[in-house]
Amino acid sequence: MLDIAVSYNKYKFLGHEFLTWLWYVIARDQGAFTDSSGSSFSLIIGNRIVCENIVEDNTVETVIIKGDNAGLEEGLLALRKGSVVTELSLSLNYLEQHWEFNLKGENFHFTGFKHPETEKITKKEDREGALLEKIYLYSKAVELIDQVFSDFLKLRLSEKWKTDILNSMKVWIKA
């Protein structure tokens, strides 16, 4: 087991490559995924993408695309110049339920995390039930994202990454 701080910095790229791949998969397959029980779910790019490129003198160029109807061309242009996605806002739809969150690549922090609508708590005795419902709802989204990350990782560690996926991503970025 590597030292935590060392592994954080050394493998930061893993989260950035995951988000870059995720954008590619969402663009290619309209964000359609299947969970371990066979139920389908979808991921849609939200209203924010952050791309970063470390240039020669170790300075970081950042491109932020923000806004509900923002075009993503600038982001693709940034990828063409060597950037990777470092932060992505996502909408998740699963069994007619809807979650929204921003996911940061280097630390997998979820921010602006919203779960499907639930009933408002009006009585003190309802709060434990409401808490359990929230735990369940957040867990579901986290579990699905972990599954997508696991799928990415298995691909990333396979031969298929070099022979197939990487080239396909380069074609998508260039197109």
Add this chain to the structure above:
Amino acid sequence: MGILSSTVSLTRYRVNGSFSDAPIEHVEEGIRKFKIQDIDNEPSELSVGWTSLFDPFNPDFEGSSFLVASFFVFSLRIDKKSVPVKVINKYVDIEEKKRLAESGREFLSKNEKKQLKDDVKNILLMKVPSVPNIFDIIWDYDTNRLWFFSTQKAANEELESLFLKSFNISLIKLFPYTLADFELGLSDAEKDLLLKLKPESFME
């Protein structure tokens, strides 16, 4: 923003250990021992401790209120006070002039000035109410997973430090590498490949 808010921020941890027996009693002991201490009317600038998730300003942890189904639920509370430097300097100046007038001297020594500044700061800190920040925790003891409802660096550092002190168990933050290593069920061969992985270029 706590878990009961409409929008949350979340950092995930793996709890790196467990108790040999009676986890509920051990958790209760830890959170009671390091319960938040009130610093209002005290000269302290900072207080960090555990509090109740449902009742953060009255943390009594009575009746296993920190246990909901199989989850340990409680909160980290960080109370902070701050007095602007300009306010401290103003009162130091007033006090200094008063002392010089009373003693008939022309100046105070370096040590006297330092003592005066500390006294003024302590008096002001006692008058300023602390600002509480509350960060919820959900600890799923059976799966060794812990959720901390904040992504602030300082709050996460306080959590890691106080958790170790309270329960003698460390927390490992889950980010892409640790998630892959601990949570995704990779084979040994895949873990070896992961260690050798280098960043990819997506440019032609």
